[in-house]
Amino acid sequence: MAATVGLTLEHVGTVASELADRLGFNRVTVSALARELGVKPASLYAHVRGLDALREIIGTRAHAVLAADLTRATAGLHTRAALAAAAEAMLEMSRRHPGLWQASRAHFAGEEFVAAGRRVSAILGGVIRGYGLPASEVPHAVRIIGSSIGGFIGLDDTGGFSHSDPETAASWQRLIDVLDGALSHWPAAPGTATAAGPNTATATAMSTEEPR
Template sequence: MAARAGLTVDAVTDAAVDLADAVGFEQVTVSALARRLGVQPASLYAHVRGTDDLRTRISVRALEELGDGLSMALAGRSGREAVQALVGAVRGYADAHPGRWAATQARVDLAQAGAAGTRVSALMRGALHGYGLAPDEQVHAVRLVGSTVNGFVRLQANGGFDHSTPDAETSWRRVTDALDAALRHWPSPAA
């Protein structure tokens, strides 16, 4: 089967990440992308193996972009400044790219996520380095930070803070303060 002129794996992935932001990650399928591009679904199968492959490509692209953003935000920062930069960069990415953010939360085979997933994980651990956490505790701290940010982002995106005071930004500053306090006073592992 000949590939349609102008379509490449990168062009298909570019269109897919944009579609994810427009309609939601779970709504991205080969058929939906074909409609958006004005081609037959068969034209896309020269570039992707199916919807699962397409979604994996979105996830990897989103992890690459998130890694780039984290690298820039974290440069030269440690401790509280690093945590503020980390959560700010993640929240900013999630706000700007909701479909891509959802893709970073999808389960992706480690071999497929490759360097992109490893890089994001390493950047998150590095941001917490200034807290002096034992290596075995770092995974717990990264999970705390990630789940806190993800929960806040989801609640805000779903309008969970729209009808209450104080505003979400005030709460966000308090959440960031609380994360810093929790990391500074990290409990010792149980004996």
């Protein structure tokens, strides 16, 4: 089938991503996108194979946006400052691009989607390696940090914290404190003597404290 004149995959992806932010990722359909583009649904099949392929395009773009945001946010920062910046970048994306954020939580098996997701993981891995974790522990930490931040954002987005005190912003800062503490005192892997210990500043402070 010949592609509709003036309709490119890049344009389709851009409009689909904008539609996801406006309607919600799970409400993007081929028909809805066709209406948005002013074409018949059949015209889109020259560019996407179907709904799953369309949503995978959005998900790939979501990871690309998140990777760019994380790179900018964490540049030149280390340990807690980098962790806090990464968390804030994820929170900001969820607010600025709610549909793309939802898409970044989805799972697809396509090569481009997987590669884009790995770029996000690599950036988080770089933040985590700054804490001195052994290489074998970094994938575990990426999963734990990513799921903790993503889970908090997801619960907040659905109003999960709206009927309790204190303010969500206070809990958000506590989350960053807890994750920073976990990374600074990462437990040893089974069968090993030690893992990442306190960072240098923490270790120095601990060594100069008076015994209690």
